[in-house]
Amino acid sequence: MIIAVDFDGTIVEHRYPEIGKEIPFATETLKLLIAEKHKLILWTVREGELLDNALDWCHEHGIEFYAVNQDYPEEKKVDKGFSRKLKADLFIDDRNLGGLPHWGIIYRMIHENRAYEPFVAQRQSYAAKKSWLERCFGIGRNRYHR
Structure with a gap:
């Protein structure tokens, strides 16, 4: 599959324009998907230096994308009328x-x-199997009912 993946709020916590902490298991999952031959596209609003920073972060964490903000690596961007809408099978976005x-x-x-x-x-x-106290307050039955 071709999978478009957002960066801020999806791979890392929202701290734009800074880079937030990794969201747990994001990089491990992306590496598994790449190993399974899925094509990952980084799909982000970041451009210029901010995009370079995100790509560097991903590279340091072992993630290499098939393409960035485009359908395939060789795609030529046209300034007028260019749409960043991707032809992906799946979008992962917060x-x-x-x-x-x-x-x-x-x-x-x-x-x-x-x-x-x-x-x-x-x-x-x-959740339905839990009591009202468990669902609302995390209080277990065994704690008060013996």
């Missing part, structure tokens, strides 16, 4: 509807070719 799932779930969705809904249903099923 600004999508529902927010950014945990990187472990993202990997399983891609690796197992599964939709997000079963993961949400599984989480809701687990």
Whole structure:
């Protein structure tokens, strides 16, 4: 698959124009996807020096993208009328509807070719098994009920 990946808020915490701390398991997951022959495109609003900084950070963490802000590495940018809309199979971005799932779930969705809904249903099923106190306050049954 061709997968477009945002940088700020997706790979690292939001600290734009600075670079935030890595979001847990982001780089490990991206490396697994690259090893599985997926083509990753860095898709970010960053340009110029800010983009170079993000690319350097990714390189230092072992992530090399197939392309950056374009469909393929050899694509020629045209100033007038150029659209940065990518032709990707999947977009990983913290600004999508529902927010950014945990990187472990993202990997399983891609690796197992599964939709997000079963993961949400599984989480809701687990939450439904908890008591009201557990769901609201994290207080376990065994703590007060013997």
